[in-house]
Amino acid sequence: MSFFEIQNPLKENHDFHGHVSWKCPSNIALIKYWGKRPIQMPANASISFTLDKAYTITSVHYQPRRTSDKWVQFSFEGKEEISFEKRIVKYLSSITDHISWIKQLSFKISSENSFPHSSGIASSASSMGALALCLCDIEEDIFKISDNSLFRKKASYLSRLGSGSACRSLYPQLAAWGTSSIIKNSSDLYAVPIEGIHEVYNNFHDDILIVSDQEKAVSSSAGHALMDTNIFAEKRYDQAEIHMKTLLNSMKNGDLHAFGKIVEDEALTLHALMMCSDPSYILMEPNTLEVIKRIRTFRKSTGLPLFFTLDAGPNIHILYPNHIVPQVTSFINKDLISLSLEGRIIRDQVGQGPTKIA
Numbered sequence: 001m002s003f004f005e006i007q008n009p010l011k012e013n014h015d016f017h018g019h020v021s022w023k024c025p026s027n028i029a030l031i032k033y034w035g036k037r038p039i040q041m042p043a044n045a046s047i048s049f050t051l052d053k054a055y056t057i058t059s060v061h062y063q064p065r066r067t068s069d070k071w072v073q074f075s076f077e078g079k080e081e082i083s084f085e086k087r088i089v090k091y092l093s094s095i096t097d098h099i100s101w102i103k104q105l106s107f108k109i110s111s112e113n114s115f116p117h118s119s120g121i122a123s124s125a126s127s128m129g130a131l132a133l134c135l136c137d138i139e140e141d142i143f144k145i146s147d148n149s150l151f152r153k154k155a156s157y158l159s160r161l162g163s164g165s166a167c168r169s170l171y172p173q174l175a176a177w178g179t180s181s182i183i184k185n186s187s188d189l190y191a192v193p194i195e196g197i198h199e200v201y202n203n204f205h206d207d208i209l210i211v212s213d214q215e216k217a218v219s220s221s222a223g224h225a226l227m228d229t230n231i232f233a234e235k236r237y238d239q240a241e242i243h244m245k246t247l248l249n250s251m252k253n254g255d256l257h258a259f260g261k262i263v264e265d266e267a268l269t270l271h272a273l274m275m276c277s278d279p280s281y282i283l284m285e286p287n288t289l290e291v292i293k294r295i296r297t298f299r300k301s302t303g304l305p306l307f308f309t310l311d312a313g314p315n316i317h318i319l320y321p322n323h324i325v326p327q328v329t330s331f332i333n334k335d336l337i338s339l340s341l342e343g344r345i346i347r348d349q350v351g352q353g354p355t356k357i358a
């Protein structure tokens with residue numbers, strides 16, 4: 001059963017072919033999605049800033065599938081990538097109940113990221129977002145559908161089935177995923193855009209300080225699964241709902257310090273949950289903690305609204321409003337950059353969501 005209207009299968013001798021291309025950004029969660037229920041449903045509602053400079057561009061050529069054709073050919077940054085290709089085949093096979101016509105086409109998919117492969121930025125959100133947008137675009141093209149809000153919702157739904165956090169990348173600025181009493185029209189099935197936020201967040205900065213580019217010892221998917229046996233899980237899910245309310249209030253009225261308190265609490269809770277999982281694991285590095293301490297000292301001594309968050313890894317997302325760029329830039333250059341890996345930092349900010357390229 002699909003949540004969406006299923007289009008009829010294509011005729012045996014159809015000749016649908018074409019090319020679409022989408023750019024989809026990554027996102028950084030402010031309230032974290034950590035723990036899930038079958039199938040790809042979040043254990044709690046989450047909310048994220050859509051980023052701007054960290055994105056994936058995916059292009060898809062499609063044509064009628066002949067028996068001799070390979071279903072999917074995938075290349076990443078110009079090179080054939082068999083392991084990614086297998087993941088895409090698995091993903092497409094898993095969504096045929098929702099878009100059955102994909103079995104009748106063959107696809108040449110190519111993808112590239114704006115950030116280096118081992119930069120510590122998870123690419124699954126932007127890449128699954130871009131692929132889902134391409135699929136929905138092809139469907140629009142073939143079935144002559146045109147409904148922008150349904151298009152985004154469906155792309156969000158389909159990208160969630162590839163990677164949960166991806167479904168939030170489909171909207172400008174701020175998006176929430178998961179049923180919450182506080183967010184009208186919220187759903188576990190797809191993310192929704194959040195509007196009516198104070199203008200200070202429109203161009204908020206997120207500088208990602210890379211302290212390690214090593215592959216994570218425990219993947220996010222494995223980390224989510226460990227929440228099933230974490231003794232703090234239920235308390236955590238309750239906390240997330242309370243945090244959502246406080247955070248949204250602070251984002252409506254522009255109270256930056258209330259915002260920062262929740263966002264930092266969320267980051268540390270996420271990593272605390274990893275540490276008390278069974279088996280326990282730690283993804284932070286010594287320099288992660290040192291950067292956190294220095295950010296807190298800077299905030300205390302200057303009173304400026306500079307905050308951090310973390311995703312499931314050791315790299316630090318440094319969050320601040322546009323009006324303190326000069327002070328933060330000099331602080332980062334003087335006190336933080338030496339703690340990064342080879343001076344690596346990705347200067348990103350809140351962005352306007354995906355764009356169609358072709």
Ligand code: DP6
Pocket residue numbers: 028029031032033034046122124162163164165166220221224270311312
């Ligand atoms: C810590 O979306 O990567 O970044 O659904 O298994 O693909 P899967 O997990 P994923 O988990 C993201 C976890 C997080 C928090 C967040 O983005 O909300």
